Amino acid sequence: VDIFNEKELAKEFHNAFQSGFASSSLKQVAHELNFENLLLGDSQWETREGGSITLLCLTCQAGVSELLHMVNNGTSPDIIVDGIVALCVDLGIANHVMCDSLIKEVEPQLLWILENRELTANDVCGMVLVGFGCHTNNPDRVWDVALPDVPKPPVIDPVLPEDGSPVMKVLHLADTHFDPYYLPGSNAECDEKFFCCRAESGVVEQPEDAAGKWGDYRNCDAPEWLLQALYQHVNATYQDLDFIIWTGDLIPHIVWNTSREGNLEVIRSSVKMVHDYFPDVPVFPAIGNHESHPVNA
Template sequence: MQLLLAVFMCMCTVSLSLPRREAASFAKQLLIRRFEEEKTSSGRANNNNVTQPSTSYARCLLCKATISIVNEFLSKAKSGDNLVAILKFGCKTLRIETEAVCNGIIPLFKDMLFTVISQSPLSPHDICSIVFNNECGELTEKSNWTVATSGVPKPPVKPISVPSDSAPKLRIAHITDTHVDYQYAPGSNANCADPLCCHTDSTQKKGSSVGADNAGFWGTYVTCDIPERTLISALKYIEKQVKPDYIYWTGDIISHNVWQTTREGNLRQFNRTLDVLRMYVPDVKVIPVIGNHEGVPVNSFPIPQITGRFSVTWLYESLADVWSHYIPEQNLKTFRKGGFYSYDLSSTLRVISLNMNYCNTYNWWLLINSTDPTDQLKWLTNQLQECEDKGIKVHVMGHIPPGQSDCLSVWSRNFNDIVNRYENTIAGHFYGHTHFDEFAIFFDKENTTRPFATAYVAPSITTFYSGKPTFRVYDVDGIYDNSTYQVLDIETHSMNLEEANRHPTDMYSPTWDVIPSIKQHYKLDSLRPEAWAKYVERIRVDEGAFKDFFAMYMKQLPNITYTEEDRKMLLCRLLRTRSEMPCQP
């Protein structure tokens, strides 16, 4: 039993990196049951019905026991080498992952894990409450912090004016979660035992048919990331057909081979991605965001007090150098400090790019100190106050949506309070991370039935645990005096993957199918928050409308079904931007 407890804490590092791992999430259970027979000692089912998640009580008991065991072990040992050997043995013996993954993931995470546990001032209760986002009880006062406000009273809420049809518009492409895999091999095994497949060394999964699940030339649903040619196809299409004014790129460049990542490998991929962007969309300014997969190990974003070999400076400095092609150096000073920055697209529109990894519950460095690392939220408040004073509108960008259960609840609460205060100033929210085509509605803190903003959560280019390579294009109220800069309509562009894979040659140009107007497709009066809230209520009672939304949400993934519990879970997610409000089936 002690072996299982010890292995648990380290091995959740594999699962934490996958978008399907939002605790008790609808998408997690749906995709796992449809495409993968789970590799755990409890034997999760492989069927077309969502399985019930493990209870919070058992999860918290296991977590607290694990923390206590590791603490005791480390206090009596001069190093963690013996514990690493135990973890490797347990990982392999219990078949939590394949031998290759066990041998890679544990050494990669061990030093961070041991350092965090030994330096964390928190009790096992608070540690587990942070990791599982309050499932293990309320945070104690030490961990339940509040960011100071500007002190300026909130002005009256201004109704959003309706732009005239002839008003100028901006076209903004939103790309997220590209996850290009440079080990992707067409014809390789796409149904393997590892967390990521479609590599030359991907082993056949027990019980699967040889040759039945081979990797396609342009991509493969669910179990694989994408080859570079698929990203290039998207960029060529964007350059020739979409012709955007800007590209919002909301993070996650690196593939899901989390047991093999290195700093050197990530740096190569950052530079290669810039080369591809400059080659295929040379005249479009890209506004980037840092994702959770950019760290090494995945989700590792040390707080400022962590220096030396664990310091995150290498990452911020390297990405700042890469992104300086698009963002002026004076704007990147805060990025070199904490991975966030602002940039003015015009004299009346500012983009704020946030580092959402400081809300990431799987960023274990937050267990040492989670209180607004690098003062990012304080900086955000100052930026928004400045924009309010000057009459500048703001687009807020980030990777992890603030309502995701892997966004720390205390961070999410502070963030929601800030954006609620500055709702007159913020014209749009843009996120990625989930891989699905979705949105989430912000509700007023005082009048909890009043929607005041919409978070646009874009679908991924990668096919990993989702459907077709997909991106969005926003029609935005354009640059002119008194522009609202609100999103007026959305186009959704998806690669026809099945057709593309019938043409296994780089000479072929895949077809990208487009839904030209989400407003028309969903029968919305507008894209204002209240219209989205009414839409959620409509699909709650209209089965046909929900089926249509579900197909869009899953990026046209074939043969996916859902239960009534799934439906309730998803509807809840659409109405949640505060992660302290968990969605339960």
């Protein structure tokens, strides 16, 4: 879709924020960019042609420019947030529950950054979407790290230990993402798209849409009994563990609907499960990006 330049896109976003609705042209751009798959981490974006990358960067810059304009003109935070939510829904990025919850969850940080940092749209898009080919040439946002003028040490091949040397047996747990509300038979193809398999995930329209008992490969996380079965098997099979490394990400992926107490409850339950099955094994945990509220905070 090569129908917009940056000025035209900016006008489209201005009208959309004013009305609360995206025009058919802006929806066409959103369809071309496929925002839903973009948020899901679509690997095809890595091989997209330059035209799509350019359109993504221009669209981002136009939208952020309008946001910055509203902030600088003293627009009420409620109006700004409501406008973002409305566009999120109208452009088909996600449903109202996800758009409203996620945007309002990050609202304090988002508005503080927009109000207290001298940002340009090019800065924001160049940093947030750098992995998708957008860039900023602002030296305050992009910098070079000067490495010391010291030659690299010579490569020394490691020496393998001799046969019969002492060994340690280590269990590495990662990304357990325990969902205490996982429901077998619930809808795994739900309207929220990014997280399903709960009672509130809607009606199961086709038998194949139902979530399995032991989890589901679609946008769902691990039920308690799956983790318990995993730990029970490991405990029975490897009774000589020396220690456990647990590298975080215990919280389910419903990042738009978390809370401090909710995250703590999942952490407590997850820790109790590991302790119940490995009571005498030392555990060395690390915090993942999902443990905080909001996520990545």
